[in-house]
Amino acid sequence: MNSEAVNYFRNRHGFDRAMKQMKDKWQSYGRSSGMVILKNPTEEESYDLGRFFGKTFSSSKEIRFSLSDFEKALKNTKYASLSLYDLLCEYYQEDLITNRTKRQKQKEQQQSVYEKTLADVSFCQDAYHWLKAMPMAAFRMARNPQTYVPCAKALSILQRQKDDIRLSVLAMEALGDPHGLDAERETGRIFLRLLQYCLHDKTEKLSAEMKLDLYIRMHIRPDAISSFTTMQGFHFVTKDGYHPAYEGFLQQNEYYLVSLSQLHSITTVIPVQQPVFILENQMVFSEIASRLPQASMICTSGQMKTASLLVIDMLAEENVSMFYSSDLDPEGVLMTERLLQRHPDLIHAWHMDASDYHKSMSEVEISQQRLHELDGVQSASLQQACQCILAKKRAGYQERLIDDMIDDMQRMMK
The missing domain is CATH 3.40.1360.10 (Dna Topoisomerase Vi A Subunit; Chain: A, domain 2)
Incomplete structure (x- = not known):
């Protein structure tokens, strides 16, 4: 019966826009609530929806109906055993969840990634405390959270050094790439923020000279002659x-x-x-x-x-x-x-x-x-x-x- 119902609505394109709006409303409210509004309906929409509701929409400039009205009309068909939720799930071939539930799941996933990253950088105390104090929005600035790990490794190597170290040498040792900590790369940008934390520097926008200054103060030689x-x-x-x-x-x-x-x-x-x-x-x-x-x-x-x-x-x-x-x-x-x-x-x-x-x-x-x-x-x-x-x-x-x-x-x- 479910497959038959889905085929019925899918094969009648007058329901396409209505189904999309009902899906969005259900995900917003988590129940059959809200209004569907179809502006400038096509002839096909007027015919299919009019036949479904037992109304005439042929001259309408706008078709309006509530999700609860649609569900009531569904009960008057041979698909009466289906709820609107079941129909939408079958129609879109997915288990619909509310936007609120989606956000909660995303939050839980982000928290899980955050905690794993914390554990992965725990070998470097400064990197660990930096991440621990970081708001989630700032944590997400890395497209790949694992980017924080080589940055922590680079800092750990740096802190064990007795002498200055060239930036390219440090990058090669920490990332296996001499350009891995270049300021233009994501790893390099995050590494600079980590250096700022170590120096209690809260500057938001770093100029080229400010970046050089950070390197020098942290005993990194940036190979620069332009300064x-x-x-x-x-x-x-x-x-x-x-x-x-x-x-x-x-x-x-x-x-x-x-x-x-x-x-x-x-x-x-x-x-x-x-x-x-x-x-x-x-x-x-x-x-x-x-x-x-x-x-x-x-x-x-x-x-x-x-x-x-x-x-x-x-x-x-x-x-x-x-x-x-x-x-x-x-x-x-x-x-x-x-x-x-x-x-x-x-x-x-x-x-x-x-x-x-x-x-x-x-x-x-x-x-x-x-x-x-x-x-x-x-x-x-x-x-x-x-x-x-x-x-x-x-x-x-x-x-x-x-x-x-x-x-x-x-x-x-x-």
Whole structure:
């Protein structure tokens, strides 16, 4: 009887749309509830449904009926022993379950996968605690949950290392693929998030330089030469003593570029003069360097590169006092904020208060979108600058502060 009923409804295409809606309604409510609405019914739909219900739908622009009405009409046919649920199951050749039950089953399956993954990474304590604290939505960011396992293996290998290790070597050992931890791959992206957890870094969107910084801080060598910093007035110390090339630059009173790869052999950075001055603006750095060749200075060249951060971290290890100055616009203030948070006791905002802003203010307007970037600035030493920028909506540029900065440096280096 079931097969006969199914064949009856399948062979009459006027029921096709109605059956689909009844299936959806049943899965939504878990019972024969809700309305079927067929807009602009075809002649076939009007004929088949009209005959089934014993009504005339030929001139109707819309056919409406409830699931309970359909089930009642079914009882008046030779298929009276069938419930609507049984009919739908036979019609679609599946056991219909409600959407709520589906979601619950999916949740249970996800929980099972999550618990298995937890067990699989338990050999690495940091990876285990990272996953344990991870919301399920974040856990699902991996298309394949097993991706977490080689990431945990890579971290475990890294934590056993006494020396720095190249990223490609680490990837080969953990995944059998030298490119397995590349940042463009899913495993590489997840590994970076795991490194962030180890360093208590909550940054949501990682720039290329931020990724390099994570690697360096976790003693991973990313084989990068594109990250560099410009410096003047420093001794570079290796395990064999002062680096002769940089001593030559000192003797010639010249500044120089230092790449991330070149910094690998450096154990200590010693400034010739203290404090150290860090400038974001290349032109300002060049002008001051030409007039104060004896000053110990670093130029970050705009957005902070990892090479600059590594040098700054090495100076911080020696408790060197540093003064950072940037253009007075949202991007400059945010870069300053990040540095102040990185080494709050050793790095100070320099020439970035209200008087400096008014002296350096330009006619360049700042969009409202960029101004919103200042909302999260917390450092007390930057609040005056933020208030001025928000009020005037103009950028302040360091070129107008060069003479003041040089006077200040001469006084501070005595």
